[in-house]
Amino acid sequence: xLEKYRNRLEPPEPGRSIHLVCxxxxxxxxxxxxxxxxxxxxxxxNPSKREDLxxxxxxxxxxxxxxxxxxxxxxxxLAMHHLQLEVYRQFKRENGYSDLRxxxxxxxxxxx
Numbered sequence: 001x002l003e004k005y006r007n008r009l010e011p012p013e014p015g016r017s018i019h020l021v022c023x024x025x026x027x028x029x030x031x032x033x034x035x036x037x038x039x040x041x042x043x044x045x046n047p048s049k050r051e052d053l054x055x056x057x058x059x060x061x062x063x064x065x066x067x068x069x070x071x072x073x074x075x076x077x078l079a080m081h082h083l084q085l086e087v088y089r090q091f092k093r094e095n096g097y098s099d100l101r102x103x104x105x106x107x108x109x110x111x112x
Contacts, residue, residue: 001022002020002022005020006020025038025041025045025053026045026049026053029056029060030056030057030059030060030061031060032060032062033057033060033061033062033065034061034062034064034065034066035065035066035067035068036057036060036061036065036066036067037067037068037069038057038067038068038069038070038071039068039069039070040070040071040072042069042071043071043072054067054069072084072088
């Protein structure tokens, strides 16, 4: 998976670098980063570990660095939860994902 993504990247500007990492996010150490992106991943981490992870990432950012973060919203109200799931599944179908592929996306990732 990382190799496919690496092949899609344009070479970084001189003096810049891009590091792609295969591993558990709680084991990654961020040092001197300008940008760290967390995109729909915190949901797979135990809620009690999320704040610590975000603090460690923030500590590894350079001054002025950014942490764009996107996650699915959570609601304890069951009817709203089912509505969010259905809207999400419909979005995926409209963008070419089969129901089987979407279901597989909820399973643990294969090794990168």
